[in-house]
Amino acid sequence: MNADTLTRQFATAIAASRADWVPGLLAALLTLPQAIALATLAGMPVEHGLYLSLLPALAATLIGHSRVALSGPNTAASILLYASATTFATPGSPGYVNQVLLTTFFAAIFQFAFFGLRVGKLFLDLPTSVTQGIIAGTGALILSQQAGPLLGVVINGQGPIESLGQALAYDAKNFWPLGVGAVAVGAGLWSKRRRLGRYHLLIALGAGWAAADLCDVLFGSATTAFERLGRMDLSMNFVSVPSVDLTELVALFAAISDGLAVAAVGSLQAAIMSRTTSVMLDERMHVSRDILGQATMNLLATFTSGLAGATSFNRTLANVEAGARGRAAGVIGVLALALGLALGRDWLARIPPAAISGVLVLVGISLLSSLKSLDRKHPRRAVEMLATVAAAIFLGLFYAVLVGACLTIYHRALDRDESDR
Amino acid sequence: MASWHSILPALLLAVGIPSHGRDGHRPPALDTAPQDKYGDLVKMGYAIITNTPDKASRYSGNRLSCTNCHLDGGRKAGAAPLWAAFVAYPAWRIKTDRVDTFDERVQQCFRYSLNGIPPAFGSIELTAIAAYSHFLARGLAVGPETPGRGFPLLAKTGQDPNRDRGRVVYRQHCQVCHGEDGTGIPGQTPMPPLWGFASYNKGAGMATVTTAAAFIRANMPLGKPVLTDQEALDVAAYINAQVRPPDPRRGLLSIFR
Numbered sequence: 001m002n003a004d005t006l007t008r009q010f011a012t013a014i015a016a017s018r019a020d021w022v023p024g025l026l027a028a029l030l031t032l033p034q035a036i037a038l039a040t041l042a043g044m045p046v047e048h049g050l051y052l053s054l055l056p057a058l059a060a061t062l063i064g065h066s067r068v069a070l071s072g073p074n075t076a077a078s079i080l081l082y083a084s085a086t087t088f089a090t091p092g093s094p095g096y097v098n099q100v101l102l103t104t105f106f107a108a109i110f111q112f113a114f115f116g117l118r119v120g121k122l123f124l125d126l127p128t129s130v131t132q133g134i135i136a137g138t139g140a141l142i143l144s145q146q147a148g149p150l151l152g153v154v155i156n157g158q159g160p161i162e163s164l165g166q167a168l169a170y171d172a173k174n175f176w177p178l179g180v181g182a183v184a185v186g187a188g189l190w191s192k193r194r195r196l197g198r199y200h201l202l203i204a205l206g207a208g209w210a211a212a213d214l215c216d217v218l219f220g221s222a223t224t225a226f227e228r229l230g231r232m233d234l235s236m237n238f239v240s241v242p243s244v245d246l247t248e249l250v251a252l253f254a255a256i257s258d259g260l261a262v263a264a265v266g267s268l269q270a271a272i273m274s275r276t277t278s279v280m281l282d283e284r285m286h287v288s289r290d291i292l293g294q295a296t297m298n299l300l301a302t303f304t305s306g307l308a309g310a311t312s313f314n315r316t317l318a319n320v321e322a323g324a325r326g327r328a329a330g331v332i333g334v335l336a337l338a339l340g341l342a343l344g345r346d347w348l349a350r351i352p353p354a355a356i357s358g359v360l361v362l363v364g365i366s367l368l369s370s371l372k373s374l375d376r377k378h379p380r381r382a383v384e385m386l387a388t389v390a391a392a393i394f395l396g397l398f399y400a401v402l403v404g405a406c407l408t409i410y411h412r413a414l415d416r417d418e419s420d421r
Numbered sequence: 422m423a424s425w426h427s428i429l430p431a432l433l434l435a436v437g438i439p440s441h442g443r444d445g446h447r448p449p450a451l452d453t454a455p456q457d458k459y460g461d462l463v464k465m466g467y468a469i470i471t472n473t474p475d476k477a478s479r480y481s482g483n484r485l486s487c488t489n490c491h492l493d494g495g496r497k498a499g500a501a502p503l504w505a506a507f508v509a510y511p512a513w514r515i516k517t518d519r520v521d522t523f524d525e526r527v528q529q530c531f532r533y534s535l536n537g538i539p540p541a542f543g544s545i546e547l548t549a550i551a552a553y554s555h556f557l558a559r560g561l562a563v564g565p566e567t568p569g570r571g572f573p574l575l576a577k578t579g580q581d582p583n584r585d586r587g588r589v590v591y592r593q594h595c596q597v598c599h600g601e602d603g604t605g606i607p608g609q610t611p612m613p614p615l616w617g618f619a620s621y622n623k624g625a626g627m628a629t630v631t632t633a634a635a636f637i638r639a640n641m642p643l644g645k646p647v648l649t650d651q652e653a654l655d656v657a658a659y660i661n662a663q664v665r666p667p668d669p670r671r672g673l674l675s676i677f678r
Contacts (some may be wrong), residue, residue: 040544046479090458092465092545215672221532222624222669228538230479349479349538 023324026201026359027070030315031057032335032348033229033356038073043091044080044100044307048183049073051238052306054338056297060311061330064293065286066274068324070333074310076265076398077107081308084258088251099251101242104298104308106259107266111295114267119288124269130404131279132370133385133421134272137392137400138313139367144393146357146364150181152225160393176215176224177354184208184358186396192362201322201359231349234341237333238305259308265398266298266310267291272401273311278319311396318363380411441576446569448496448504448557459552466553469546470495470503473535477546481648482537483606483620483666487550489613490627492640495557498569499639503550504557505570512565523551533625536666572635576653582630587659590652594642603663616663633657 031053039049047375053072060071081100082091089095114120144160147153147167152174167173188204196203215224242254270290278285290311298308319329340348371389375381392400432542453469454460469476471494473486488494495503510523521529527550528539561567591603598612599605605614614620626632631654638653640646648656 045545090461093458093461218672218674220668220670220672220675225539227541230538230540233478391574 001344004404018270020200020324020326020328021332022202023319023322023329024097025336026205026322027163027315027319027324027329027333028336028340029202029205029252029351030318030356030359031070031072031333032232032340032351034312034315035073036229036232038075038078039307041075042073042100042307043086043096045092045097047232048097048305048307050232050234050330050337050341051304052297052301053308055304056300056306056309057305058331059300060293060297060309061327061334062293063289063296064270064311065289066270066277066311067283067327068277068281068316068319068329069270069273069290069293069311069362070315070319070330071270071294072306072309072315074266074269074312076269077262077308077310078180079170080262080265084261087254088248094191097240098242099255100179100307101240101302102252102255103259103262104306105242105302106256107262108295108298108302110263111267111291111298114263115288115292115295118288120271120274120289120291123275123285123287126275126401126405127381127384127408128279129375129381129384130388130401130408131275132389133278133404134392135276135280135317135367135370135402136385137389138276138317139364139370139395140389140393141364141397142314142317142360142367143193146181146361147390149227149353149357150178150361151175152177152227154352160375174225176350177226177357178210180212180215180226180352180354181361183211184355184360188358198323201318201362204359204362206356208272208358209350209352212352212355213350216267226352226354229349229351231345233345240303242302262308263298266308266326267292268398268401269310269313270294272397273313273316277316280324281396310333314360314363317367318359321363321366364390384408384411429508446498446502446504446558446561447464447566448502449559451494454556459556461518462549462552463556464553464638465545466549466551466556467494469549470553474669477531477540478544480538480540482531482533483535484607484611485535485613485619485621486536487530490636490641495554497640499573500636501571502557503554504561505567507551507554507558508561508563508567509565509570512564523554527551528635532669534621534627536625572632573639575631575635575638575650575653580651580654582634582654582658583660583663586652587655587657590648590656591659594648597642603660605677610656615660616665618666620662620665622666622668624670628661628665628668630654630657630661633661 031205032050035049036046037051039046039052042049057070057072061069064071081103084103085091085096085099088099132411141160147164151167151169151170153167184204184207187207188200191203192200212224212226216226270293271287274285274287274290277283294310301307301309384404387407388400388404391403395403429633451464454463466479470487470491472482474484489500491497491503492500495501498505507523510526511520513520514526516529524542524547527547531537531539595615599615600612603614603616604619606612621627627636634653634657637657638646638648638650641648
């Protein structure tokens with residue numbers, strides 16, 4: 001291969017990935033607060049969420065089949081890790097970190113087993129009506145999760161209804177973040193209608209951030225009381241090797257059994273997102289390879305001071321909404337995050353979560369629009385979709401898949417003759 | 422025969438009930454913290470209090486540590502001890518004009534004295550500081566009137582604070598540790614900066630001359646407080662007249678208030 005061919009190939013790759021620069025930058029900016037929040041949710045030092053978002057997330061992007069899926073810190077995985085490890089040690093302590101890394105290791109091993117057994121094939125039959133229901137349900141969930149940050153309220157509700165209720169009932173609401181969120185949403189909607197559509201989520205984030213800084217300058221940061229992300233310190237020595245204490249076998253057994261739970265939940269997330277993006281982008285799906293990507297990510301996370309992660313619904317769907325069409329967005333996202341943390345940590349420390357919430361409101365609204373695809377001509381398909389949406393809102397996404405799948409099987413059974421064999 | 426009143430203090434000591442003399446409460450030693458999850462948090466809290474720029478780097482905004490004002494890791498009576506603060510909250514504060522919780526009070530320290538970002542509710546940093554303060558307050562009755570709380574108030578001296586006299590006091594007693602330019606001395610045992618952009622901002626309690634003077638009179642020079650009330654007021658006025666970060670409560674529009 002001569003130099004000309006190489007240059008031409010490189011130029012083609014750059015041209016093809018041009019559309020992925022904007023989603024890539026957005027992915028980096030969205031990952032940062034979520035890595036911090038989800039590592040905290042898992043009871044881990046926040047740096048672990050960031051390490052998971054670097055090398056392990058890059059591995060998932062490169063190995064998984066779904067090109068636009070973004071993996072890394074994930075709510076469901078973090079909740080499971082917290083519930084598991086908190087029995088054995090204080091969140092944040094070295095013993096706790098070791099227990100989480102051990103659980104992450106076993107999650108990776110089980111996911112390699114799932115890949116070998118080709119468990120992902122189970123999801124090929126999930127019908128479009130259910131998938132559209134999951135998309136709309138995710139939109140509703142994302143919207144409800146923004147109530148807390150936008151009202152300056154800490155919420156710990158178990159579901160969207162409870163979270164929303166807590167946020168609205170809270171006495172000491174702060175309406176400044178709501179203003180910043182409104183500026184972000186307004187700027188995003190305005191730019192989407194103009195030729196800046198490709199950049200609308202980045203513009204939303206920038207406008208919200210600028211509004212927060214301007215309010216601080218004009219009124220004082222103690223008056224506005226915007227939350228800010230805070231400074232991140234990453235050391236270059238991030239290698240980690242979990243140890244096993246043979247005098248405490250119960251901790252090892254917990255790491256194995258909870259590793260299985262994390263592996264199952266992570267694989268399910270990857271499968272749901274694989275099905276969802278295959279419908280949105282009209283492309284083939286290959287869940288088993290996505291699970292292989294998750295397994296590799298968790299294995300790398302074990303040895304690079306991470307924690308177990310999974311495919312992220314809101315980052316993946318924001319990626320699609322921002323126009324990502326290839327793996328380059330995920331790769332650029334990881335590189336931009338690493339570069340930002342290395343060079344601009346004081347600057348990134350000032351990102352206001354309220355502006356991020358504004359971006360996620362835009363993503364939520366966009367996902368809710370999949371309700372338009374409600375099939376009115378086929379009542380059974382419509383019922384499947386609406387039941388999936390309702391289950392997502394009231395019970396969570398996993399039950400939504402279950403409800404949708406059961407209804408589909410029931411409807412198919414109704415269509416069959418009793419004498420069929 | 423000795424009356425029971427006379428042997429009561431000895432009895433109290435024997436059963437381990439802390440005494441509450443004029444010096445205030447005697448907080449338990451750190452190495453007596455329980456070997457459990459609570460004890461882990463207590464130790465984490467101590468590490469944050471004594472090395473804030475490093476252990477709470479996410480939120481810290483300058484080179485000060487909590488222990489620079491809350492001396493001896495927040496244990497010392499008359500130096501805003503954490504044990505007295507812990508049992509005094511929730512309490513109404515003139516600064517915020519509302520009832521603040523202990524966690525909110527710690528957040529305010531981060532915003533003003535540490536010129537940083539208030540740690541979020543539920544963050545490990547805030548929880549660890551609360552656990553450590555709770556541990557120090559063991560055996561103490563809840564209430565705002567704990568002897569040893571805050572800094573001992575200064576009596577009126579009859580003279581206004583004078584910065585010029587303060588400069589002389591500073592050179593004589595403070596400069597050796599805090600540096601000629603007031604920016605402290607970094608190192609293994611860092612000496613805190615008293616002004617400049619690595620010190621507390623204009624919204625901090627210490628930026629009020631009387632508060633700073635009360636702290637200085639009771640505690641400075643460290644270990645051998647020798648200044649008179651007037652000298653403490655003068656040097657506090659001199660220190661607080663220097664450049665420091667702005668008050669986060671005030672923005673450009675504050676000029677119209």
